[in-house]
Amino acid sequence: MGLFLGIAFQLFARPQDRLSHVLVCPPEMEGQRDFFYPAPGQTAYTVDGRTIRSRDVKVELAEVPLLLLRERLSGLDIEGFPYSALVGRAQEELDRLISPPTLSLHPASRSLRIAGHSIELTPIQFAVYAILAQRRARGCGQAKCVGCADCSLEAKAFHDAAMREELRRHILELGVRDERSRVLARWAGAADECFREARAKLNRRIRAVLGTGPWVERYCVAAARAAGSQTRYFIPVDPKQIVPA
Ligand SMILES: [Zn+2]
Known part of the structure; x- marks a missing residue:
């Protein structure tokens, strides 16, 4: 579903919008249901029999660069169009801008x-x-x-x-x-x-x-x-x- 979210973002996001990806290190912490952020203090998590201290967990925010297509589709009722038609229009728009x-x-x-x-x-x-x-x-x-x-x-x-x-x-x-x-x-x-x-x-x-x-x-x-x-x-x-x- 993350893939579709990214594509939807490309079609609908405004120029000032940003798409970020949250990276957690070590990666096995990503699947931990009770982990949201490195809690302060002496907290530790047990992951697959291994103990990971809260202070050893790093969370990074990575910005994902994307082509924003909303502006390319201006004038089109983007919310009323089916997905494949929108992608088709965006592609046509780009093709015609590149080779008019x-x-x-x-x-x-x-x-x-x-x-x-x-x-x-x-x-x-x-x-x-x-x-x-x-x-x-x-x-x-x-x-x-x-x-x-x-x-x-x-x-x-x-x-x-x-x-x-x-x-x-x-x-x-x-x-x-x-x-x-x-x-x-x-x-x-x-x-x-x-x-x-x-x-x-x-x-x-x-x-x-x-x-x-x-x-x-x-x-x-x-x-x-x-x-x-x-x-x-x-x-x-x-x-x-x-x-x-
Ligand atoms: Zn001139």
Whole structure:
């Protein structure tokens, strides 16, 4: 049962929790039902015909280092899932963090392809994602970039006529005429609000298809804010994983 306790601990423990193993020396004292700790004074125990003095018994607390998986399963109802499904999810999460799936954009179907899933987006969501994916693909090239100026954009960047032109061009490529004029008219007046709205819906859509977990967040539009500056938006995925359609 100790094995299952350890596995349960790996799945449920929080970062501040610790698993300890109590070691008793000499080891034959471990099975003694009336022994809890070396009692003070002249106490002695008889074990298999041998006398062991209380002061000769040592108790040590050894911390057992473990991989904690609870954080890796965030967003999952861990208490409502069967054990094997939880272990499967944890394994999948680790696999995808170690070797992240590729990301490709498919304008013809207005969809993203990630880990064998096709995520269909609205024209504006697709255009916004395409702009950010392009920034990331041509940005600093660092796998662990947290939103440098080359890889990311501020929401207010869409106030810029040149940026809205880029957005228009992406939508044009999708061949959806009506949407283009209707949607972009709104962006001209409230670009940053429109961008935030598109980002929230985009991320919701990606999570609805891929599920939740840290690996999924690498494909969503993340927000980063350094002290004293505006929030910048970017796609955290390793740029090497962004591949042509
Ligand atoms: Zn960067």
